[in-house]
Amino acid sequence: xxxxxxxxxxxxxxxxxxxxxxxxxxxxxxxxxxxxxxxxxxxxxxxxxxxxxxxxxxxxxxxxxxxxxxxxxxxxxxxxxxxxxxxxxxxxxxxxxxxxxxxxxxxxxxxxxxxxxxxxxxxxxxxxxxxxxxxxxxxxxxxxxxxxxxxxxxxxxxxxxxxxxxxxxxxxxxxxxxxxxxxxxxxxxxxxxxxxxxxxxxxxxxxxxxxxxxxxxxxxxxxxxxxxxxxxxxxxxxxxxxxxxxxxxxxxxxxxxxxxxxxxxxxxxxxxxxxxxxxxxxxxxxxxxxxx
Amino acid sequence: xxxxxxxxxxxxxxxxxxxxxxxxxxxxxxxxxxxxxxxxxxxxxxxxxxxxxxxxxxxxxxxxxxxxxxxxxxxxxxxxxxxxxxxxxxxxxxxxxxxxxxxxxxxxxxxxxxxxxxxxxxxxxxxxxxxxxxxxxxxxxxxxxxxxxxxxxxxxxxxxxxxxxxxxxxxxxxxxxxxxxxxxxxxxxxxxxxxxxxxxxxxxxxxxxxxxxxxxxxxxxxxxxxxxxxxxxxxxxxxxxxxxxxxxxxxxxxxxxxxxxxxxxxxxxxxxxxxxxxxxxxxxxxxxxxxxxxxxxxxxxxxxxxxxxxxxxxxxxxxxxxxxxxxxxxxxxxxxxxxxxxxxxxxxxxxx
Ligand code: SF4
Numbered sequence: 001x002x003x004x005x006x007x008x009x010x011x012x013x014x015x016x017x018x019x020x021x022x023x024x025x026x027x028x029x030x031x032x033x034x035x036x037x038x039x040x041x042x043x044x045x046x047x048x049x050x051x052x053x054x055x056x057x058x059x060x061x062x063x064x065x066x067x068x069x070x071x072x073x074x075x076x077x078x079x080x081x082x083x084x085x086x087x088x089x090x091x092x093x094x095x096x097x098x099x100x101x102x103x104x105x106x107x108x109x110x111x112x113x114x115x116x117x118x119x120x121x122x123x124x125x126x127x128x129x130x131x132x133x134x135x136x137x138x139x140x141x142x143x144x145x146x147x148x149x150x151x152x153x154x155x156x157x158x159x160x161x162x163x164x165x166x167x168x169x170x171x172x173x174x175x176x177x178x179x180x181x182x183x184x185x186x187x188x189x190x191x192x193x194x195x196x197x198x199x200x201x202x203x204x205x206x207x208x209x210x211x212x213x214x215x216x217x218x219x220x221x222x223x224x225x226x227x228x229x230x231x232x233x234x235x236x237x238x239x240x241x242x243x244x245x246x247x248x249x250x251x252x253x254x255x256x257x258x259x260x261x262x263x264x265x266x267x268x269x270x271x272x273x274x275x276x277x278x279x280x281x282x283x284x285x286x287x288x289x290x291x292x
Numbered sequence: 293x294x295x296x297x298x299x300x301x302x303x304x305x306x307x308x309x310x311x312x313x314x315x316x317x318x319x320x321x322x323x324x325x326x327x328x329x330x331x332x333x334x335x336x337x338x339x340x341x342x343x344x345x346x347x348x349x350x351x352x353x354x355x356x357x358x359x360x361x362x363x364x365x366x367x368x369x370x371x372x373x374x375x376x377x378x379x380x381x382x383x384x385x386x387x388x389x390x391x392x393x394x395x396x397x398x399x400x401x402x403x404x405x406x407x408x409x410x411x412x413x414x415x416x417x418x419x420x421x422x423x424x425x426x427x428x429x430x431x432x433x434x435x436x437x438x439x440x441x442x443x444x445x446x447x448x449x450x451x452x453x454x455x456x457x458x459x460x461x462x463x464x465x466x467x468x469x470x471x472x473x474x475x476x477x478x479x480x481x482x483x484x485x486x487x488x489x490x491x492x493x494x495x496x497x498x499x500x501x502x503x504x505x506x507x508x509x510x511x512x513x514x515x516x517x518x519x520x521x522x523x524x525x526x527x528x529x530x531x532x533x534x535x536x537x538x539x540x541x542x543x544x545x546x547x548x549x550x551x552x553x554x555x556x557x558x559x560x561x562x563x564x565x566x567x568x569x570x571x572x573x574x575x576x577x578x579x580x581x582x583x584x585x586x587x588x589x590x591x592x593x594x595x596x597x598x599x600x601x602x603x604x605x606x607x608x609x610x611x612x613x614x615x616x617x618x619x620x621x622x623x624x625x626x627x628x629x630x631x632x633x634x635x636x637x638x639x640x641x642x643x644x
Contacts, residue, residue, distance in 0.1 A: 012452040012570055015443050022439055029436075043566050045454045046482035050562075053486040054478060056364050075509060107497055 003036035003057035004028060004265055007048060007077050008065040008210065010041030017211045018044055020252040021065055027258035027283065033265075033275035034061075042072070048080035052108045059111045061265040065252065067119030067151070067208050068163040069098050082106040083114055095162040096120040100268035113268035118260045119163050119208060121267075125170045130256045130284075132177075132204040135236060135248035142176035146200035150191050150207040150220060153184035161187065164208050177204075185219060192223045195241040202237065202244045210252035221247060255283035293345050297355050297410060301344060302337070304358070311357065312382050314350040328381065348409070349386035355410030360470065366489035367474050374414075375404050394422075397558055398481050398537030399459040402473070414473035416480070417464040429464040435475035438465070442480050447611070453567045455481055455537040455557075481537070484559040491541075491560050499563035500545045508569065515572040520544055522579055523572075527552045530568050531561065534607075584642030588634075597621035597630060 006025050011017035021039040029037045040051035052060060062081065064073050069091075078086035083103045091098035098116030105112050118124060132147055133139050149171070151164030161184065168182035178200050183191040194205060205224060207216045218230040226234035226247055237244040251257070262276045301309065305318035315326040323340045324333045327350050332343050344351050361371055372378060375385060375393045385393075389406040392415075396402075401419040404412050421429055432441070445451055445458035465476050477485060490496045501523050505516040518526070527550050531540040538561035543549040564572070590598070600621030604610055613620050620626070 012567060013450070015450040018443075026436065043570075044452065045565075047566060050483035050487070053490075054483050071510060079507065079509075 001035040001057035001059070002270060003038065003055045003060045004034040004261070004270070005051055005055070005060055005062045006037070006039050006065050006261060007051075007062055007081075008039060008041050009072070010044035011211075011213065012043050014211075014213045017213055020211050020250070020257065023253070023255070024065070024258040024261055027255065027279055028262060028275070031275040031278045031282075033262060033272045033279075034270070042076060042080075048077055049082075052081060052105050052110055052112070055110070058109065059113070061113045061115065061268055061270050063115045063261050063264045064117040065210050065261070066117040067210060067252075068160040069093060069095060069117060069120060070159045073098065073117050078103075078114060081112065081114070083112055086114065091116065095159040096166045100264070102268075113265070113270075115264040115268050118257065118264060119210075120166065121260050121263055122170070123260045123263045124251075124257075125167045127254050127256045127260060128167050128206050128208070128251055129171060129176070131206045131248045131251045131254045132246070134254060135204060135206075135246050136202075141204070143178070144200060144202060145177050146179040146181070146198035146203040147171060147177040148181050148183050148191065148194055148197070148203060148205045150183050150185070150205060152209070152215065153186040167208065185215065185223070190223075191220060192225075194224050194245065195243045198243060200243070202246065204246040204248060206248045206251050209250040212250045212253060216250045256280070258283060293341070293348060293351065293409065297351065298341055298344060300355065300359060301351060302340065309354060311354050312350070312377065314347070314354050314382070329383070350382050352406070352410045353382045353386065356406075356412055360410060360412070362470050362474060366485055367470070369489050369492065370474065370477075370485050371404075371412075371470055374402055375412075397477065398455060398484070399457060400477070400480060402477070412470060414468045414470065415464060415466045416468070416473065416476055417466075418459055418461040420461050421464065426464060426466060429462055432463060432465050433467065433472075435465075435468075435472050435479060438476045438479035453536065453565065455484070455561075457533075457535060457537060481559070484538070487562055488559040496541065496560055496562055498541050498560075500542045501550075501564055502545045504542070504564045504569065505572070512569055512573050514576050515569060518572055518576045518579065520548070520550075522575060524550045524552050526568060526572055526575060530571060531555065533557070536561070582644060584644045586640055586642040588640055590634075594630065594634070597626065601627060 006021050008021040009017065018039065018041060025037050025039050028034065036055050036057050038051055038055060040046045040048055042048060046054055064077055066072050074088040082105045084106045086103055090101045098120065100113050100115045102111060102113050104110065128149055132141050149164050149168040152160055164182045168180050171177065172180040179198050181189065181197045183189050183194060183197065185191055189197055194203065207220055209216050221227050221230050221234055224245060224247065225240040226238045226245060237246045259276060259279045262272050262279055266272050266276060301316060302318065305316040305323060309316040313328045317324045322333065322335050325331065325343045325347065327347050334340055334343050362368055374395050375389060377385065380388065389404065392403045392405040394401055394403045396419055399419050400416055401422045403415040407413045417429060441463055442454060442459060443451060444460065446460045451458055468476060474485065487496060508515055523544060527540060530536060532553065533555040537557045538559060539555050539557035541560045542563050604613065604622030610622060613623050617623050618626055
């Protein structure tokens with residue numbers, strides 16, 4: 001038997017923090033890609049510490065629902081899962097290239113394929129683009145539009161900025177949007193001055209965050225100038241300094257993210273190619289049906 | 293009795309069946325059939341079917357446990373425990389299961405009933421809804437629904453700790469197959485079955501406070517500084533029956549127990565949870581402050597009122613206090629009066 005474990009941050013304060021983990025797990029359950037699919041959390045239950053013992057499968061693919069490599073993927077998750085002999089060196093990563101490593105967990109007799117975070121997978125680039133399509137309701141959005149990929153910044157690790165640049169660069173290379181920028185909450189270039197960084201009349205702003213919460217629902221909308229008080233909400237788009245800002249909310253809530261989770265597991269050896277196709281098809285249909 | 297059942301038993305009897313008081317051995321066409329009350333040796337399939345039918349309770353029980361029950365060790369043990377399989381003989385259990393056998397699991401009430409030959413169905417609800425008729429309860433049949441159901445308490449407040457004693461009421465999963473029941477329990481109280489089973493086997497891997505604290509990094513690294521007495525206060529604040537359904541099995545370390553009563557919960561807590569570690573971070577920082585002396589004059593009733601107020605918050609009693617119950621020291625108007633009288637200009641400065 002094979003299991004998929006989605007490892008997410010969760011929250012003691014915000015009930016919506018677990019929503020993306022549940023939603024993507026459910027998409028993967030629906031296509032029957034694994035015998036077991038389980039969500040686990042740093043702040044909720046099952047905890048990273050105890051999730052493996054709840055599974056029957058002897059082979060487990062663990063995919064971190066995190067945006068970048070760093071503290072959680074390199075220290076917290078492997079330590080809490082008790083992955084014997086884990087060392088970030090085994091990933092041999094440049095900050096965005098962690099792939100997978102196969103280990104055993106010391107409290108259960110299971111083989112664990114520990115994958116890199118979803119945020120740095122190439123397929124995540126497509127999710128950012130699809131997020132832009134969803135929020136504009138336009139499957140061909142790009143022409144005449146700027147796109148800002150927004151990250152937290154360097155607060156705790158430099159890789160968080162690397163992941164944002166990585167996807168921004170990849171999207172820019174495709175030439176689909178007139179302008180693409182990587183912006184940050186607590187380092188420059190800052191998202192506060194988003195309109196200064198674009199000439200386009202329309203700019204899609206996609207935060208590279210997993211769950212909606214304080215940063216994506218309160219901080220960024222106020223910083224960008226969509227609203228003075230997040231509690232009163234804002235329109236999509238909202239005009240700020242003559243630029244229409246299409247603010248998408250956390251990229252992690254995009255249905256297509258389930259595809260990235262499967263891609264990670266697939267790269268680590270799970271045979272889920274057919275299911276990846278199904279998930280892509282389903283989540284694309286969802287996006288088009290719900291996009292205005 | 294179904295042909296399927298008879299076929300399975302006929303085949304299994306070739307290697308000998310010995311389960312819950314039923315023994316069946318077959319050599320070619322000769323079958324020896326034994327239960328605690330009876331034994332018979334018969335020849336031929338027709339005679340076998342007759343004697344099996346006479347002992348339908350035993351055959352039904354065997355069939356459920358060998359063809360329908362979950363095979364995973366912990367799940368099997370949990371289902372056995374639910375119906376008291378190890379202490380109730382099949383003859384009694386069979387009758388009891390017709391009416392439903394009930395056990396508590398945290399605040400859950402789980403009922404197992406036999407719903408046909410070799411079949412069981414399970415119901416789950418909040419124990420406070422146990423005596424309610426089913427009608428007013430919202431019915432669910434998809435285990436995944438439990439994840440959202442247990443996210444908030446009855447007042448709509450987010451529940452960060454799944455085993456906190458504020459499981460919402462008003463819902464029921466009333467007709468679940470074994471696997472769906474197990475999955476639902478897993479969503480309501482994650483990992484409790486796995487840890488309960490480890491404990492039953494005698495290999496629960498308890499991680500005590502000191503080891504847990506030493507493992508922490510980042511913003512939680514400082515919790516190792518919390519002194520032993522304060523760890524006890526924390527356990528008393530969070531890990532008692534009134535607050536959490538888990539039974540705390542962790543202490544300071546293997547040798548040093550915390551001098552705090554353990555709760556009675558059915559399932560163990562094998563290490564301080566993330567909520568307790570987060571609370572420890574806050575109190576560790578607070579405990580770093582030195583004490584000071586404050587002088588403030590209170591009437592005896594005002595002192596008693598402050599105690600009542602602290603108690604009312606600690607026992608989560610504020611919602612129960614009636615608007616005009618001025619005898620209750622935690623009544624909002626009483627507290628506002630006290631604030632105006634004593635605290636409007638702030639409390640006096642302290643001195644060390
Ligand atoms: S540490 Fe305490 S509060 Fe947390 S789960 Fe265990 S018993 Fe409950």
